[in-house]
Amino acid sequence: MSWLEVRSEFQGQPDLSPYIEIYRVHGIENTLETSTSLCGCYPVTQGAHERASELAGALRAAGATATSTRDLPEENWELAWRQFFKPRRVGDHMVVRPSWESFEPRTGDVEIVLDPGQAFGTGDHPTTRLCLELMETTGLDGSKLADIGCGSGILAIAACKLGASQVIAVDIESVAIEVARENASLNGVRFETYVAEGLSALPQGRRCFDVIVSNIISAILIRLAPDAADALVLGGTWIVSGIIEQNWPDVQASAQRAGFNLLERRSEDGWVAAAFKNGHA
Numbered sequence: 195m196s197w198l199e200v201r202s203e204f205q206g207q208p209d210l211s212p213y214i215e216i217y218r219v220h221g222i223e224n225t226l227e228t229s230t231s232l233c234g235c236y237p238v239t240q241g242a243h244e245r246a247s248e249l250a251g252a253l254r255a256a257g258a259t260a261t262s263t264r265d266l267p268e269e270n271w272e273l274a275w276r277q278f279f280k281p282r283r284v285g286d287h288m289v290v291r292p293s294w295e296s297f298e299p300r301t302g303d304v305e306i307v308l309d310p311g312q313a314f315g316t317g318d319h320p321t322t323r324l325c326l327e328l329m330e331t332t333g334l335d336g337s338k339l340a341d342i343g344c345g346s347g348i349l350a351i352a353a354c355k356l357g358a359s360q361v362i363a364v365d366i367e368s369v370a371i372e373v374a375r376e377n378a379s380l381n382g383v384r385f386e387t388y389v390a391e392g393l394s395a396l397p398q399g400r401r402c403f404d405v406i407v408s409n410i411i412s413a414i415l416i417r418l419a420p421d422a423a424d425a426l427v428l429g430g431t432w433i434v435s436g437i438i439e440q441n442w443p444d445v446q447a448s449a450q451r452a453g454f455n456l457l458e459r460r461s462e463d464g465w466v467a468a469a470f471k472n473g474h475a
């Protein structure tokens with residue numbers, strides 16, 4: 195299959211998440227990101243050039259300083275993004291390994307094998323890594339955990355491997371849930387999956403989870419805070435990520451309004467992640 199690449203350029207180091215969302219809304223789930231550019235591809239089928247030009251227009255209207263499109267020869271896109279995804283150590287003991295790469299683990303390593311396909315979550319993005327680090331330090335042994343916005347399933351898989359006894363993975367996108375299930379089986383772990391928005395439509399009741407992890411954009415975290423407080427046991431932990439530095443005060447304020455106390459905050463490359471404790475007890 196050949197591909198049509200749409201590239202967008204930005205000035206300064208803006209929050210790229212709204213632009214990633216524009217790619218997603220226009221049918222491209224996987225984007226390659228640098229601090230000042232994004233690119234994503236359409237398979238070349240009928241209408242691909244029209245879709246690419248609509249996407250480029252939407253990106254420019256939203257503030258991209260330049261856009262360009264080019265044809266990529268057969269399979270180049272897949273090879274192009276695959277070459278950026280290498281085995282990577284995260285936290286003290288975790289290793290995220292693409293399914294097509296080999297790696298010699300050390301004793302005590304927790305290996306997460308992934309083929310992200312069309313879903314977000316390779317462990318290469320700071321938001322994912324920060325989440326994994328906070329999960330490692332939280333201590334998940336025997337916990338019941340919900341991963342809201344599971345993407346490739348990377349966090350749900352990590353939770354199973356870090357000792358959580360029951361894990362559920364939720365995503366608004368059915369393609370992400372399919373990928374997460376495939377990755378669960380690559381890793382020999384099991385978790386329940388739901389195509390749903392946030393927590394409110396889930397069959398699990400109140401005070402049900404010990405830990406919730408959500409690597410989603412700030413606006414959704416802000417909306418999610420009261421539901422997360424309801425779904426967690428008192429003293430339970432909400433790990434949030436996907437927050438650009440300038441949005442952190444709003445996310446923190448909404449968490450505090452919902453009854454959370456800040457336990458830990460970490461940041462990398464302008465991205466913030468945090469762990470909150472539910473309730474004032």
Ligand SMILES: C[S@@+](CC[C@H](N)C(=O)[O-])C[C@H]1O[C@@H](n2cnc3c(N)ncnc32)[C@H](O)[C@@H]1O
Nearest residue numbers: 314315322343344345365366367370391392409
């Ligand atoms: C940044 S990705 C995170 C993927 C993975 N958990 C990770 O940490 O790498 C965010 C995911 O959240 C999903 N998502 C966005 N809004 C959502 C919502 N309201 N409820 C559930 N999932 C949502 C997206 O489809 C996407 O897969």
